[in-house]
Amino acid sequence: MPFYTIAQAAEKFGLTAHTLRYYDKEGLLPFVQRSSGGIRLFSDGDLQWLALLTCLKNTGMPLKDIRRFIEWIKQGDESIPQRYEMFLEQKKRLQSEIETMQLYMKRIDFKLWFYGEAMKKGSLAALEQDNAFRKERDKRMKELEQRPVSPVCVKQK
Amino acid sequence: MPFYTIAQAAEKFGLTAHTLRYYDKEGLLPFVQRSSGGIRLFSDGDLQWLALLTCLKNTGMPLKDIRRFIEWIKQGDESIPQRYEMFLEQKKRLQSEIETMQLYMKRIDFKLWFYGEAMKKGSLAALEQDNAFRKERDKRMKELEQRPVSPVCVKQK
DNA sequence: GTACACCTTCGAGTTTACTCAAAGTCAAAT
DNA sequence: ATTTGACTTTGAGTAAACTCGAAGGTGTAC
Numbered sequence: 540m541p542f543y544t545i546a547q548a549a550e551k552f553g554l555t556a557h558t559l560r561y562y563d564k565e566g567l568l569p570f571v572q573r574s575s576g577g578i579r580l581f582s583d584g585d586l587q588w589l590a591l592l593t594c595l596k597n598t599g600m601p602l603k604d605i606r607r608f609i610e611w612i613k614q615g616d617e618s619i620p621q622r623y624e625m626f627l628e629q630k631k632r633l634q635s636e637i638e639t640m641q642l643y644m645k646r647i648d649f650k651l652w653f654y655g656e657a658m659k660k661g662s663l664a665a666l667e668q669d670n671a672f673r674k675e676r677d678k679r680m681k682e683l684e685q686r687p688v689s690p691v692c693v694k695q696k
Numbered sequence: 697m698p699f700y701t702i703a704q705a706a707e708k709f710g711l712t713a714h715t716l717r718y719y720d721k722e723g724l725l726p727f728v729q730r731s732s733g734g735i736r737l738f739s740d741g742d743l744q745w746l747a748l749l750t751c752l753k754n755t756g757m758p759l760k761d762i763r764r765f766i767e768w769i770k771q772g773d774e775s776i777p778q779r780y781e782m783f784l785e786q787k788k789r790l791q792s793e794i795e796t797m798q799l800y801m802k803r804i805d806f807k808l809w810f811y812g813e814a815m816k817k818g819s820l821a822a823l824e825q826d827n828a829f830r831k832e833r834d835k836r837m838k839e840l841e842q843r844p845v846s847p848v849c850v851k852q853k
Numbered sequence: 854g855t856a857c858a859c860c861t862t863c864g865a866g867t868t869t870a871c872t873c874a875a876a877g878t879c880a881a882a883t
Numbered sequence: 884a885t886t887t888g889a890c891t892t893t894g895a896g897t898a899a900a901c902t903c904g905a906a907g908g909t910g911t912a913c
Binding site: 702703713717721733734736 | 860
């Protein structure tokens with residue numbers, strides 16, 4: 540089966556048909572064909588493109604930068620260095636994002652430990668009585684970085 | 697020095713004073729004291745709280761969920777299990793986020809390799825001529841996962 | 854004592870990426 | 884042939900998190 544409907548394509552990437560039509564309107568799906576009746580036909584190549592699109596979008600690239608990338612593709616070979624550069628930047632951004640996420644993970648693990656101890660004791664006041672706990676807590680807190688979070692790009696759902 | 701101004705506090709977390717005032721208005725800074733003249737005084741404890749706030753926010757928690765967490769804190773000991781549960785969920789979410797980011801990294805590395813090869817050859821048409829390249833490309837493309845993009849929460853900047 | 858940066862509140866505006874409603878069209882099944 | 888349900892377009896509306904401007908108070912340096 541060579542083609543997918545908009546709903547099938549959307550489903551494969553956790554999007555809605557609405558969203559794909561929006562992307563199309565915004566010029567982000569430049570290669571999708573139409574049937575004689577005007578219905579969008581998503582080929583395997585289009586799904587590959589969608590995989591790349593969602594990769595870029597979900598790693599923090601704004602839709603307008605993706606549009607610029609499409610312009611570069613349309614320009615052909617002369618824009619290859621710009622495209623390389625773009626992916627290099629995106630890699631850097633993603634690397635620093637992952638590192639930041641790992642620091643956040645440590646903070647969340649700390650709170651899990653903290654509330655786990657609190658549940659054992661039954662109350663926060665009781666925890667504060669415990670010298671051994673306070674010492675351990677201070678030690679663990681010191682290991683948490685207080686970092687000035689650079690261009691972080693995680694969004695709320 | 698026991699207190700920081702709003703601008704100093706903002707700077708430590710890569711925010712603006714405007715944003716901190718917005719957070720305060722939204723009830724997200726419930727413990728910040730004021731001077732006799734009404735000026736916000738950020739203590740070390742407040743900075744700790746800001747570190748946690750930015751951690752939760754930047755790992756995808758909406759401000760309204762953070763507000764709910766504040767309500768739990770105000771309720772005292774009886775809400776400790778809910779708070780533990782909240783951090784457990786946040787940990788799961790962050791883990792899956794990091795895994796997804798690592799998959800995206802593979803896709804970006806693939807494109808870097810691809811455009812790197814293209815730059816060596818000088819044109820995409822020339823690349824397509826090269827049997828060895830096509831074989832290697834197909835092999836690498838097969839290793840890219842096409843799907844697992846569940847509740848991803850990275851945002852554009 | 855006045856300049857000046859920084860603080861205040863309030864409320865309106867912006868950005869980004871959707872998200873949906875309405876009204877109509879297409880294609881397969883009965 | 885009609886019905887069903889997924890598809891189409893246009894254009895308006897929404898949500899979240901800021902972001903800014905206006906008008907005015909505060910406090911320290913010269």
